[in-house]
Amino acid sequence: MNDVSISTPSDKPIYILAIETSCDETSVAIVRDGHAVLSNMISSQIDVHRRFGGVVPEIASRKHVETITVMIEQAVEEAGISLDDVSAIAVTQGPGLVGALLVGIVAAKSLAMALNIPLIGTHHIAGHIYANQLTAKIEYPCMALVVSGGHTELVHIESEGQFKLIGRTRDDAVGEAYDKVARAANLPYPGGPHIDKLACEADEVVAMPRSWLEADSYDFSFSGLKSAVLNVVNQSKMKGNEPNYPAIARGFQESVIDVLVGKAMRAVKEYDAKQLLLCGGVAANKGLRAELTARCEAEGVPLLVPPMEYCTDNAAMIGAAGYLKWKQQDFSSLDFNAHPSFSLEGWSVS
Missing domain, CATH: 3.30.420.40 (ATPase, nucleotide binding domain)
Structure with a gap:
């Protein structure tokens, strides 16, 4: 000291x-x-x-x-x-x-x-x-879904400042996966906002796999999804076709969001959390915010999301x-x- x-x-x-x-x-x-x-x-x-x-x-x-x-x-x-x-x-x-x-x-x-x-x-x-405390009151116990360029984690907060990590990425963080997919689509860095925009505007979707891992696991894995995206892009190019990047982006984003939201909601129920907190740079993703908002409203779970600047x-x-x-x-x-x-x-x- x-x-x-x-x-x-x-x-x-x-x-x-x-x-x-x-x-x-x-x-x-x-x-x-x-x-x-x-x-x-x-x-x-x-x-x-x-x-x-x-x-x-x-x-x-x-x-x-x-x-x-x-x-x-x-x-x-x-x-x-x-x-x-x-x-x-x-x-x-x-x-x-x-x-x-x-x-x-x-x-x-x-x-x-x-x-x-x-x-x-x-x-x-x-x-x-x-960051959620800057604009709202946090109630305990709560669950935090942390999604950023270097981190993808589920954190149980039993009381103020008491953290228990219950799930983490085993390979790429969400933000890293977005950047790599954006690079494959020839989009600039950082890739997250560009993939999000493409996905939200797409009329079609290329179905992508979901990596749920073990039935009781709260961990995440996005390397297989990234490989699936690259495989679709490469197959299109090998056939002499221009990849349908908006449809690919939508498929990728829907896969990411399904897993993030699914595991977060399951964790909220298992740990009897009073709130779900969305945290990190990827919290600015419009698709993720919209889906989490809809699911939380449907299941009566209060959702805290910081303003974009936080x-x-x-x-x-x-x-x-x-x-x-x-x-x-x-x-x-x-x-x-x-x-x-x-x-x-x-x-x-x-």
Whole structure:
């Protein structure tokens, strides 16, 4: 723990300056009392990485270095407070790209030392989950479906900040599968929004397999589906035909959504969850949001979905998750390091 003295009156607002640099967005936010977003500055690197068809770790780290200081200044100014008002610094500790994580961590440590305030190493996926807290009240126990470029997980949350991972991808994450299918269809990076748009506009559908795995499993697997898509594309080209990409995209997306929604709804029932939380960048997918909304309404399950600006990587969600640790006065030491494969269950609050 930092060698700091905490004596905050119970009626004084808690301002957390949060930093997120786990991948290719540099983001800094000011969050008051764990839910009120005063500023949420995001600098995206998508245009930089698009030419390579994916994120290049060394370039991502360099871009974070170039922008982090400006983002901190802008976040504080936008929030209408001073650095002296900040109660703690929350920063993504992992998972993520180690070089990118380190940029944010070094900035956070420097600020915490200069201001003599606590430092909170925060879990990236906990951030995605608690992004829902920025606009709604989370009730426990609940179930979280986390879908992003690097993660596809089902997380049972028995009480505030208590995470139990019940299902995960065994190969590709949903976002990775979308990017690979988009590449096969000659669509730009990131592929998710383009495949989603094609699928929603398609009048026809090419049926694709569903990977349910074992009957009682909550794990996911999308490598076989990806291979099925590539097989359809290659067969069409071998016959001298232009692949029906909209129909293929619709078939792919329907397969993904069936499995995600089916397993999530089964988990909600088995664990008697009061709510289902949709979290992560793929939560912006229109097809997934529509199907989950319909199923939850039909089965009487409250569904929480963050606004679009809180679905993708952002620092406001890190501020929301970091507030859990603030309430427990559970702070990080100044010698903590980046953790690219950080355990969500291990980060649970005491």
